Amino acid sequence: MEFSALMTSAGINVGLCALFLCLYSILRKQPTNVYVYFGRRIAQEHYRETECYTLDRLVPSPSWILKAWGNTENDILHCAGLDSVVFLRFLVFSIRIFSIATIVCLFGVLPANYFGRDMLHKQIQLESVEVFSIANVKEGSRWLWVHCLALYIITFSSCALLYQEYKNISRMRLAYIRRSPHNLSHFTVLLRSIPNSGGEMLRDTIRNFFRNYHGPSYLSHQLIYRTGKVQKLMSSAEKVYRKFVQLRLPSSGLNTRQRLYRCGLCGGDKTTPFRFHQNEVDLNEKNIDCTIADIFQAEKDCIAAFVFFKTRYAAAIVSQLMQSPNPTLWVTDQAPEPHDVYWSNLSISYNWLWFRRVLMLVTSVAFMFVFLLPVTFVQSLTQLTQMKKMFPFFRGILKMPMVTKVVTGYLPSVILLLFFYTVPPVMMLLSTIEGSISRSDRKKSACHKILYFTLWNVFFVNVLSGSLLTQLNAITRPKDLASQLAEAIPKQATFFITYVLTSGWVGLCSEIMQIFALVYNFVRKYVFQLNDDPQLVPTFPYHTEIPKVLFFGLLGFTCSILAPLILPFLLVYFCLGYAVYLNQLLNVYVCKYEMGGTLWPLMHNTTVFSMVLTQIIAIAVFGIKLSKFSAGFTILLVIGTLLFNEYCRQRFSSIFTSLSVQDLIEMDREDELSGRMEDIHEELLSGYYKYFPDKDSQKSDKCNGENSDSTIAVNPFASNFSQVIKPIRSESL
Template sequence: MDFSALMTSAGINIGLCALFLSLYSILRKQPTNVYVYFGRRIAQDHNRETECFTLDRLLPSPSWIFKAWENTESDILQCGGLDSVVFLRFLVFSIRIFSIAAIVCLFGVLPANYFGRDMLHKRIPFESLEVFTIANVIEGSRWLWVHCLALYIITFSSCVLLYHEYKSISRLRLAYIRNSPHNLSHFTVLLRSIPNSGVEMAGDTIRNFFGNYHGSSYLSHQLIYRTGKVQKLMSSAEKVYRKFVQLKLASCGLNTRQKLYRCGLCGGDKSIPFHFQRNEEDLDEKITDITTADIFQEQEGCLAAFVFFKTRYAAAIVSQLMQSPNPTLWVTDQAPEPRDVYWSNLSISYKCLWFRRVLMLIISVVFMFVFLLPVTFVQSLTQLTQMKKMFPFFRDILKMPMVTKVVTGYLPSVILLLFFYTVPPVMMLLSTVEGSISRSDRKKSACHKILYFTIWNVFFVNVLSGSLLTQLNAMTRPNDLATQLAEAVPKQATFFITYVLTGWVGLCSEIMQIFALIYTFVRRYICQLDDDPQLVPTFPYHTEIPKVLLYSLLGFTCSILAPLILPFLLVYFCLGYVVYRNQILNVYVCKYEMGGKLWPVVHNTTVFSLVLTQIIAIGVFGLKSSKFSSGFTIPLVIGTLLFNEYCRQRFYYVFTSLSVQDLIEMDREDEISGRMEYIHEELLSGYYKFFPAKDSNKSDICNVDDGATTATESNQFSSIFS
């Protein structure tokens, strides 16, 4: 690829970015799009402002950039939680480290690459991009020490910044734990594999076991049953209730138009209020038919239980210890927060979890290898000779200079990006089937899968070869992996530059919310339905964090090999910082928290990127017959690994466990202030408030057992209409 093809790709992407950002600045001002671009604020404030029409609504403006920039970190923490702060901190880290890398490499490494061999250079627009890479440096060149020195500066700066961020985010997590005194999950243990005695009820079995072995700290428990019939009625009741609320709001106006059902092309002759009144009467009749005996008939199908303890310390101890000599019975784990529980997975037998995890791992690996086909096709587009062989009828078209520049410089990265839109739904489905008991664990598991998938398919598969046979051949020679990477990465650096350029458009499409716009249009004008504030999405950390980490890996690995990628990466991270701040403040709602647990993923992947960069550099220096630079890089690899181990020992456990000191101090403060009694009362109903009626798979139900009496579910269901 020549420099003009790169500029063609840059021009197309810059034009699309300008178009998307201009459209966004106009569409965000339209009242009909308020639920798309200000969903979080509408859901939080429960109102929407109406403004008179002004000409300013039809003119693009950059005011949203200043509004997103002027908010402080405390505002971000309040709106999006600690996870959003962690995500933005990584973007800031990327801006800092690649600013340092850009200064060092553009003014030091790039001239060494460009003048690396004696040759007659063309004018820059007609130069091949390979002359700007390390491939242009002759063997045994004395200028290779510049690349080695640049690698040392980048690695040292990265370790310093990573340590600073790890330390700062660890403090934020400790503050997050200490500042959440009413977190019910700290007092709660999730109990699974409850043995069936065959004599007594499940509730009595749990009460007797924990009363016997944890009598001084045991408070109560809450059983979880499979009662699909009751849950189906609860789901219908909730829908009717929400429709009543919408009708009540609509009845405030003098003129109420009658809407059609479904697609808007056909409908009944009954009025909406009568329709919902009839539904309410039917539901009341069905609910009254369910007796206490029907519910207790399903007590043998007890899935799990939440066991509550009087102190945080007692719950933490129980969650960590094995409760019986048989490790498959009385299995305890720290319970998720009530809003974080993924109720449908509580029905999975504990003995089946290992089988599900192994099966999902196998499916994930198979999916990764199946994805070799589109990646191979994309790689063939970057090489004109292969394209002419594959598509002989396009030979005349490919002779046109502009078509060649578009096909080789723009089309491959776009096609690959479009293929990758199918990956997150598949990985989220696999993580769900895997058996995660919380929404945050499910999203974290999907994040890991997508991260491994993208690094393998975008980086390794692309750099190793452009043909499937060569890729398979490369995988059979793991000893030569470093040498193959050293040969291939400089050649594929131009493709990675165009991939980063396509990432600009991805950020602009994120802020445009194209899919949300289409969904809202179909819902409002075709299905004739009102906007629902409950449909505000959560931030897709499982897709955005792997995406940003991939671009970071490309920046590290190409920094000394092809420094031209660094300015484009800086633009990506700066644009992403503004875009994601805007989305966190206005669009996405924080429905549950991971408490910053994704930072170790970010840290470990960044260290992996550094080590991979150093290994590739060793291979490149070996190919260039520079033994001094190659040997001098080996201590850098060892030092980076030792740094990672130190950070793991120093900070990692803050993100995986709770400290005894913090738990006991929080317990003492609550006992002295008198809040402990209030927390104990809240425990009995805290998880029931987040009853799975709002979950996707509505098959489970909770039953509170306070150790003395058990309230019937029939009386609790009727409260949905109050």
């Protein structure tokens, strides 16, 4: 690809970015779009934009950037939670490390690449982009020491910054745990695979088991049922309750009497309100769907139970230990927070979870290989000679210089991006079928799948397919295949630069524009004439944004010494991304559930993987370029990086996977001394069923692109008529 084609792609994307940012700065000031661009602030702070008309509303301005940068880390932690702080800190880490890499590589590595071979250089716009990569350095050149030294500087800087971030985020996670004294999940254990004890009722079986083996610490439990007779009982009970509540209202009789008088011509009479409701409800045993016997029979439909303990320490011990010699019975896990429970998956049998996970793993791998087709097609577009062979009828059009620049420089990344839009919904669906019991675990699982998918299909497959398309004749010469593949890796950086421009720059601008939400808001208001709904506020899509940021970090590391021309574009992406994501987290997205910063180990491990991959590629390139000393010193760098990662894993990783005994016991003692423990115990009995998903929460999930909980088994916790079935759902000491 010529440098002019790259600049053409950059010009198109810069124009789109400027257009989107100008439109956003205007649209965010319009009162009709306040729920699109200030959803979180309306839902949590009851923020309202002034609706008076001013000329400033029609003039674009960068004031939103200044407002976003004016917030401190404590403000972000209070508004958006710890996960948002961790995500933004990784962006800051990326800005720091790639600022160092840009300075080192542009002023050291880039001149070494450009003058690495004796040749007559053309004007810059007519040069091939490959002359700026390590492919232009001749074999045995002394300039390869510059690349090795730059790699050492980048690696040491990355390790130092990573260690500092790991230490700070670990400290923040410990402080987050200590600042959550009323976290109900710390007192709660999810119990599944409950054995059938013959004639004994299930509620008695659970109560006797935990009183026998955890008597001093056991508090109570709540059963969860499938849809069936209990659901019918709950519906009938709620209906009867609402009828009698209406009878108590002073205006109930008047409204009913007036309604009867108005329809008197249709045969209505002057029956008193009480008799009217009595005849309508008909509380005879013949018309009631469920009896008390049905309630006990419905315990066969119990799928799980929440077991509550008096202290955090006791719940942590129970959740970590096997409760019986048979590991498939009395299975206990730490329960999610009430608003984090994914109720639909509680009905999945524990014995089938392994099969679901294996099946979804196979499906994910199959989907990754199916995606090879569009990736190979996209790579064919970057090779002009291959395009002329594949599409001979386009040869006349492809001879036009401007068309060639657009097709080879801009079109491939756009097509790949369009295909990639199908990946997040598919991975979220697969993560749901896996059986995650919490929304946060489901999102983390989808995040891992999308990251692996991106690394394989967008990086490795693009490199391999691009090299094979350009070197098809190398198959007949196996001894040259390895060297030609190694040289093709830096050459593919030209495609990655255009991908950063399209998916990175324009993707960030479309994110802040909220195009889909804007169209949905317009259709909702002006087509269906519906009012604004404050409940339709989405959560931040960590499962799509974190893999994207990590992938761009991998591109920055792997191309730093091989094709440093990509570094300025990546640095602009991370700086713009910090401003955009900070604005979105403060104004648009709401924090519905918290993962406690547990995604940071994924960010750390992916960054270390990127550094090691860069070093391995560098060793191969140094070997091809006949620089044995550079290759030998780089091997030492690989060993040092792996040792650094192992030290961080031993030092910090357990903080993100488990809770310390010291913290749990100290929190329990503080609550007991302050008298808060009794209040927490009372809140446990109602903490989970009051978060059962209703229609509003389902709408919010659909708006955010997540699956709703409409297929959940049953809500066993009725809010109004709960006292009727309290002996079934709760056993208290």
